[in-house]
Amino acid sequence: MAPPRGNNTGNAGKTGRSLGRRSVLAGAASLTALGTLGTTTACSRVSSASTGDGGDLLERLRAQGTVKLGIAGEQPYSYIDTNGELTGSSPAIARVIFKRLGIENVQPLPTEFNSLIPGLNSQQFDVVAAGMYINSDRCKQVLFADPEYEMKDAFIVRKGNPKGLHTYKDVAEKGAKLATGVGYAEIDYAVDAGVKKSEIKLLPDQLAGLLEVQGGRADVFAGTAITVRNVVKQSKSGKTEYTKNFTPILEGKPDLGTGAFAFRMSESNLRDAFNEELHKMKKSGELFRIMRPFGFVEDEMTTKTAKERCK
Incomplete structure (x- = not known):
C-alpha cells in the first residue's frame, strides 16, 4: 500500500454502476459496513501487557485461537x-503463517488507513495486515516484519493519456x-516534484480515483502500480488506462516502497x-x-529487510 511517510494520526452511485464490475464496488461498500463492526468489536481486544522480554502475545493468541487483523480496504x-x-x-499470507x-x-477489523497504527497501539487489533510501507517515522511507532514486496508507482489516466503524464514531474x-x-x-512524492499540496484531491480509495479520472474531474490518480492496474483491469470501463510503472523520487533519491505486517x-x-x-x-x-x-509479479518480490528499510 502506498501509505503516508509521516505519522498515522488521523461515489456517486450512478457513476459506479457504469463500471459494470460489481466486485470492485462491493469491496468498498462492504468495508464501510464492517467498519462500524470493527469499532464495536474492539472492546474484546486482548491485553498487550508486555512480559518485558519480547511479549507473550503469541502464547495468548494460541490459547484463544484467533488473531485480529487491522485492515484498510485497499485492493x-x-x-x-x-x-x-x-x-x-495480506490476509492470505496471515492465514497461512498464523495457522503454522x-x-x-x-478476524478482520476494518478501519481507515490513518487509524491503523493508533488502532494497533491502542489494542483494537493484534497486527496490521494492510501492505503498509515501511519508513523511518513508522519504525519509531511499530515493529515491522520483513517486507513481502517492493513496489513502484503508476497513474490512472484517461484513455490515450492525452496529457502525457508519466511522472510526478510531468504532473x-x-x-x-x-x-x-x-x-x-x-502526496509526498507529488509535493517533492513541485505539485502544490493544497491542489491535490484526496479520495478514499483507488475506485474513487478511477471514477474521478473517468468523469474528467481529475487528470490523473496516483497509487502503487499494482493498485492502479488492478482497478483499471477490473473496471473494464474502456475510458481509462494505467501508465507504465515508475520509481518515485523523494529528496533527490529513488524511493521504492516496501510493504509489510506491523x-x-x-x-x-x-x-x-x-518472520x-x-x-x-x-x-x-x-x-x-x-x-x-492478487496481481503481483515476480519482480515485485523482495529480499530487503525491515532493518534496512528502517534506516
Missing part, C-alpha cells in the same frame, strides 16, 4: 469481497489535476516468529504463489 492488499469475506494478499504458529482463525510541469488516496505516500513494539516474540515463517515461504517460493493471484 489487493486487504479488503472485503462481494460476499463480505476478508481477502487480499498455532492460531487457526483470523507539476503540465499543471495537471492530481488525485490520490488519503494518507498515501504519493506489530506493537512490545511484541518482538510474535514478530520474530512471524521465521515468512522467510521459509520466501525461500520455497510459496510467498509468491500466494501473492500472484
Whole structure:
C-alpha cells in the first residue's frame, strides 16, 4: 500500500454502476459496513501487557485461537469481497503463517488507513495486515516484519493519456489535476516534484480515483502500480488506462516502497516468529504463489529487510 511517510494520526452511485464490475464496488461498500463492526468489536481486544522480554502475545493468541487483523480496504492488499469475506494478499499470507504458529482463525477489523497504527497501539487489533510501507517515522511507532514486496508507482489516466503524464514531474510541469488516496505516500512524492499540496484531491480509495479520472474531474490518480492496474483491469470501463510503472523520487533519491505486517513494539516474540515463517515461504517460493493471484509479479518480490528499510 502506498501509505503516508509521516505519522498515522488521523461515489456517486450512478457513476459506479457504469463500471459494470460489481466486485470492485462491493469491496468498498462492504468495508464501510464492517467498519462500524470493527469499532464495536474492539472492546474484546486482548491485553498487550508486555512480559518485558519480547511479549507473550503469541502464547495468548494460541490459547484463544484467533488473531485480529487491522485492515484498510485497499485492493489487493486487504479488503472485503462481494460476499463480505476478508481477502487480499495480506490476509492470505496471515492465514497461512498464523495457522503454522498455532492460531487457526483470523478476524478482520476494518478501519481507515490513518487509524491503523493508533488502532494497533491502542489494542483494537493484534497486527496490521494492510501492505503498509515501511519508513523511518513508522519504525519509531511499530515493529515491522520483513517486507513481502517492493513496489513502484503508476497513474490512472484517461484513455490515450492525452496529457502525457508519466511522472510526478510531468504532473507539476503540465499543471495537471492530481488525485490520490488519503494518507498515501504519493502526496509526498507529488509535493517533492513541485505539485502544490493544497491542489491535490484526496479520495478514499483507488475506485474513487478511477471514477474521478473517468468523469474528467481529475487528470490523473496516483497509487502503487499494482493498485492502479488492478482497478483499471477490473473496471473494464474502456475510458481509462494505467501508465507504465515508475520509481518515485523523494529528496533527490529513488524511493521504492516496501510493504509489510506491523506489530506493537512490545511484541518482538510474535514478530520474530512471524518472520521465521515468512522467510521459509520466501525461500520455497510459496510467498509468491500466494501473492500472484492478487496481481503481483515476480519482480515485485523482495529480499530487503525491515532493518534496512528502517534506516
